[in-house]
Ligand SMILES: Nc1ncnc2c1ncn2[C@@H]1O[C@H](COP(=O)(O)OP(=O)(O)O)[C@@H](O)[C@H]1O
């Protein structure tokens with residue numbers, strides 16, 4: 001059974017003048033547990049709305065969203081859905097609730113009534129998983145953006161979610177911070193079996209995913225493995241670019257080098273160049 005399932009989902013906002021804004025339309029898809037799924041699309045394409053539907057912050061105005069088999073409009077499933085689907089946002093400064101790292105991470109499990117001993121175990125595990133053990137007693141305001149995001153992720157992990165959604169959570173970070181957070185995300189998928197939904201503007205990050213869903217005008221316009229998505233046909237139309245490595249490969253091909261297939265990682269490009277030279 002897929003962990004997330006959308007059936008003909010539509011979502012409309014009403015703005016101040018009562019005008020209806022259709023943010024998502026007729027979206028049907030399934031997401032299998034344990035995958036790393038990237039969601040791409042230009043500003044306003046419906047990515048954040050999609051994210052909010054997945055932990056019942058919003059419920060669809062048309063169609064159905066199911067999480068772990070629960071219809072998100074079913075009040076009986078709400079607590080379980082909120083526990084199962086955690087969300088990491090864009091601004092690392094807006095996600096801290098306590099002045100000491102370990103208190104911040106313990107906040108979530110305390111709120112849902114996890115016993116004290118168990119909280120301690122979870123905080124230890126969460127700190128280790130994001131590589132922040134040494135910062136247990138540190139004050140978040142002194143840390144880098146990447147470190148703050150890792151603490152935010154630890155806070156979500158302490159609730160023991162099945163799914164973690166990242167809504168442009170790397171966009172305010174410097175390259176080092178992005179790399180730290182990407183490394184943690186990959187570990188969540190590989191070592192903890194967590195399903196990751198990763199919303200980003202960065203094609204170089206999206207390349208790392210198992211699957212990419214492209215939204216445009218509230219509809220899913222592309223859906224597939226990075227190799228298929230980055231074949232460079234029609235990407236422009238959705239405001240997307242090629243990942244850097246694929247772009248270099250493409251230019252080499254245009255310059256007459258017979259580079260084979262869509263190349264997406266620096267290692268693959270290096271290998272391909274060695275083969276050709
Ligand atoms: N609270 C809101 N009220 C009215 N319109 C909204 C609201 N939030 C988003 N929208 C509109 O819904 C559409 C999709 O927005 P959003 O899901 O935030 O897209 P993205 O995250 O891809 O930028 C946009 O046209 C946006 O202006």
Ligand SMILES: [Mg+2]
Pocket residue numbers: 047048049
């Ligand atoms: Mg958004």
